[in-house]
Amino acid sequence: MLSGTNFNAIRHGLHKMTLEGRESGIVGQGVTTGGAPNTVKVFPVDPYWGYLRSLRIMEDVIYNGGYWKLRQVSIGYDFTKFVPTKWPIKGVKLNVVANNVLIIKKWVDNIDPETFGYSSDNLVGLESTGVPTTRGIGVNLNIKF
Numbered sequence: 001m002l003s004g005t006n007f008n009a010i011r012h013g014l015h016k017m018t019l020e021g022r023e024s025g026i027v028g029q030g031v032t033t034g035g036a037p038n039t040v041k042v043f044p045v046d047p048y049w050g051y052l053r054s055l056r057i058m059e060d061v062i063y064n065g066g067y068w069k070l071r072q073v074s075i076g077y078d079f080t081k082f083v084p085t086k087w088p089i090k091g092v093k094l095n096v097v098a099n100n101v102l103i104i105k106k107w108v109d110n111i112d113p114e115t116f117g118y119s120s121d122n123l124v125g126l127e128s129t130g131v132p133t134t135r136g137i138g139v140n141l142n143i144k145f
Contacts, residue, residue, distance in 0.1 A: 001113065066107055073098045077094055090144045096140075097137070114133065
C-alpha cells in the first residue's frame with residue numbers, strides 16, 4: 001500500500017524518519033552526475049524532505065498493507081439462577097461487547113491499514129489522510145418476563 005498520510009508527514013517533517021540530520025544535516029541516498037556516491041550534505045533538512053515529496057519519490061512510504069487485528073470481544077453472564085422464582089422476571093443476561101479492540105501487528109506506521117481515505121475500486125492500495133479508527137464498547141442487558 002502507498003500511504004498518503006506518511007507521505008505528507010515526511011514533507012512537513014512530522015514523520016520519525018525526518019528526525020535524522022535535523023541538527024547536523026543529511027546526505028541523501030543517490031549518486032552524482034558523474035556516477036559517484038553522493039556526499040553532499042543538505043542543511044537545514046526541511047528543503048530535502050520537501051524536495052523528495054515534490055518529486056514524488058515514494059519508496060519510503062510503500063508498505064506491506066497486512067495486519068492482524070482483534071476486531072471484537074464479547075463476554076457475558078447469565079444471572080438467571082440468582083433470580084427468585086416468585087419474581088415476575090424469568091431470566092437476566094448481561095453482555096459486554098468491545099469493537100476494534102486491538103491491532104496486534106501491522107507493517108505500516110501511523111495509521112490503521114484497514115482505513116483508507118479513497119473509496120473507489122480502482123484506487124486499491126492507496127491510502128489518504130483520514131479519520132482515526134473508532135473503538136466502541138457496549139453493554140447489553142436482556143431481561144425476560
